[in-house]
Amino acid sequence: MEIVAVDGRDPEVFDKFHAVKFGVRQELEFPVGMGLEESRVLMAGEHAEARADGLGLVVDGVWVGVAWFDWWLVGTTDTVDVEIAVLPEWRRRGLGSRLLEVAVERARADGRNVLAGGILTGDPVTGDSAGTAFAAARGFVRKHAELHQVLDLPIVIAEKPVAGYEIVQWREHTPDEWIEQFADLQTGMSQDVPAGERITETVHWTPELIRDAERRRLAQGRFTYATAAVHTASGELAAYTQMGGTPETPDRLLQYDTYVRRSHRGNGLGIAVKAPNLRALQAGVARPAVLHTWNAPENAPMIAVNDKLGFRPVAQRTSWELPVS
Numbered sequence: 001m002e003i004v005a006v007d008g009r010d011p012e013v014f015d016k017f018h019a020v021k022f023g024v025r026q027e028l029e030f031p032v033g034m035g036l037e038e039s040r041v042l043m044a045g046e047h048a049e050a051r052a053d054g055l056g057l058v059v060d061g062v063w064v065g066v067a068w069f070d071w072w073l074v075g076t077t078d079t080v081d082v083e084i085a086v087l088p089e090w091r092r093r094g095l096g097s098r099l100l101e102v103a104v105e106r107a108r109a110d111g112r113n114v115l116a117g118g119i120l121t122g123d124p125v126t127g128d129s130a131g132t133a134f135a136a137a138r139g140f141v142r143k144h145a146e147l148h149q150v151l152d153l154p155i156v157i158a159e160k161p162v163a164g165y166e167i168v169q170w171r172e173h174t175p176d177e178w179i180e181q182f183a184d185l186q187t188g189m190s191q192d193v194p195a196g197e198r199i200t201e202t203v204h205w206t207p208e209l210i211r212d213a214e215r216r217r218l219a220q221g222r223f224t225y226a227t228a229a230v231h232t233a234s235g236e237l238a239a240y241t242q243m244g245g246t247p248e249t250p251d252r253l254l255q256y257d258t259y260v261r262r263s264h265r266g267n268g269l270g271i272a273v274k275a276p277n278l279r280a281l282q283a284g285v286a287r288p289a290v291l292h293t294w295n296a297p298e299n300a301p302m303i304a305v306n307d308k309l310g311f312r313p314v315a316q317r318t319s320w321e322l323p324v325s
Contacts (some may be wrong), residue, residue: 001095003102006054006066008043016063017056024085028121030150030314032292035248038220045219048212049074049203055102057086057095064090067099071110075190075203079114079321080107096134104324113325114199115140120318121148127316140320144196146294147303149311153253153289154282159275162268165229165238167276172224173214179207181237182228186210189259194296198319222246224256225284227277229269238264241273243281243291253281255293258302270305278309 006017018036025033034042043052050072057065065086072079082103086096107115117140122129127145136142161167168175174182186205203209217224224244231238242256260269278291294317295302 001098002058003098004056004058006043006056008040008045008053011040013056014040014043017054017066020056020063020066020087021054021068021083021085024087027088028315030148030290030292032252032254034220035246037248038222038246041216041220045216047073047216048209055099057099059090059095065095065099067103069103069106071112074209076199076201078112078201079116079199080110080112081116082107083117097138100138104322107324113323115322115324116198117320117322120320121315122318124148124313124315127318132318132320135320135322138322140322142318143198143321144194144296144319146296146317146319147313148315148317149293149295149303149306149313151291151293151306151309151311153278153285153291155278155310157275157279157282159279160268160271162229162272164232165267165269165272166232167227167273168230169225169227169276169280171226172218174210174226178228178237179210182240183207183210185237185240185259185261186257188261189257192259192262194298196296196319199321217244220246221248223284225277225281227273227280229264229273231264236261236264239269239273241270241277243277245285245289250285250287251289253285253289253291255291258305265301270302271308274305274309 006013008014018039022033025031050070052070054069055067056063068083070081084096084099104115117135120131120135122132183205190203222244224242226242228240229238239260241258245253258270258274293306
């Protein structure tokens with residue numbers, strides 16, 4: 001048994017690593033996850049808010065398991081996220097446990113106090129799965145849950161404008177005139193998104209962080225559609241939503257963020273920005289696809305918006321943490 005370090009810079013090594021990670025994800029009814037090139041760009045590049053690397057577990061030349069690490073450089077810098085995946089035919093042999101042991105060692109060596117696993121997908125009501133059983137048996141504590149909903153596109157869209165607000169849209173690059181306010185909204189999103197009992201810290205977004213994220217998405221081959229609502233009386237950016245995807249997985253689209261500034265809530269701005277953004281996304285993609293979104297069960301207003309648009313629940317994603325200090 002051999003543990004191989006993965007940094008995305010060796011194409012042959014990374015292809016084998018990603019084949020295991022992506023392959024295990026395909027066991028889900030509605031799989032998500034980055035394609036090969038967008039994963040490679042994320043891991044091999046240098047980014048302002050996070051770095052990524054991985055481990056491969058190789059037995060007699062066969063890649064049988066992997067661990068992907070996200071090391072946060074802003075916000076929750078006390079935590080490292082890990083995703084462990086083992087091929088079905090190699091499970092129940094202690095391989096996942098071995099990868100976890102090395103993950104704990106790496107977290108401690110980097111000065112991190114918490115190892116987090118945030119993408120354990122299970123039953124839409126209970127969240128239970130083989131992955132959650134593995135985590136619980138090894139000391140992880142469940143901290144939060146998110147409802148995974150999907151929407152089959154195309155759909156007929158009924159837009160609902162709100163009096164006193166103007167809709168503005170852009171693609172990959174936030175217009176300079178809005179970037180300061182957009183950074184403020186993204187900081188608000190970081191502060192307000194329900195996190196349950198997870199250990200989190202606010203990410204204070206800046207125009208520089210936004211531009212870095214935009215450059216990375218372009219390098220990954222991603223496309224993005226953004227729609228915002230502007231309060232016409234004050235000129236304040238009141239709400240936004242972003243959706244997008246990648247040509248690597250053309251049938252899978254993602255809802256990124258939707259956020260309404262606190263002072264403008266209760267006016268129907270959630271659906272007012274999501275509906276025209278869906279219209280633009282559908283027109284740009286011009287093919288059947290599935291749009292995925294995740295929301296905490298306590299975020300009832302956003303789930304209600306999704307219900308109105310036709311989203312349906314398919315799974316529950318749970319977050320788990322293991323103290324390692």
